[in-house]
Amino acid sequence: MADHAPAAGHAHEEHPTWSTYWKVALFLTIITAVEVSAYYIPAWETSWVYVPSMLIMSAVKFFVVVMYYMHLKYDHKLFRSLFTGPLMVAMLTLIGLLFLFSKLAIKIGLLA
Numbered sequence: 001m002a003d004h005a006p007a008a009g010h011a012h013e014e015h016p017t018w019s020t021y022w023k024v025a026l027f028l029t030i031i032t033a034v035e036v037s038a039y040y041i042p043a044w045e046t047s048w049v050y051v052p053s054m055l056i057m058s059a060v061k062f063f064v065v066v067m068y069y070m071h072l073k074y075d076h077k078l079f080r081s082l083f084t085g086p087l088m089v090a091m092l093t094l095i096g097l098l099f100l101f102s103k104l105a106i107k108i109g110l111l112a
Contacts (some may be wrong), residue, residue, distance in 0.1 A: 024068045030058050059091075072103055 035057050038044045067073040072080055092112075 015067060015071065020068065024064060028061055031061050049050060 035054060038050065038054065044050055066083070072083060
């Protein structure tokens with residue numbers, strides 16, 4: 001009978017158990033409930049905190065899904081860096097474009 005142990009020098013972390021998956025699902029459900037409830041509270045939607053908090057909650061949910069459900073947390077560090085490097089560049093580009101277009105919109109009078 002063949003032994004299914006990892007080859008020498010290839011230490012693998014254990015993959016998550018059922019317990020981990022339901023805890024992650026509960027965490028994602030709670031964040032989603034907060035996002036949906038924030039959308040339906042008028043005072044929260046008009047606050048300056050609304051957009052940054054929604055972006056942060058979305059980023060946290062994205063990070064958790066990628067780490068656990070796509071098993072990136074348990075993959076080799078090379079794969080993690082190949083994913084997170086371009087992701088950081090894309091996020092910084094989007095943030096820069098948001099600031100650029102908000103300044104442009106204020107300058108031409110679209111935003112007060």
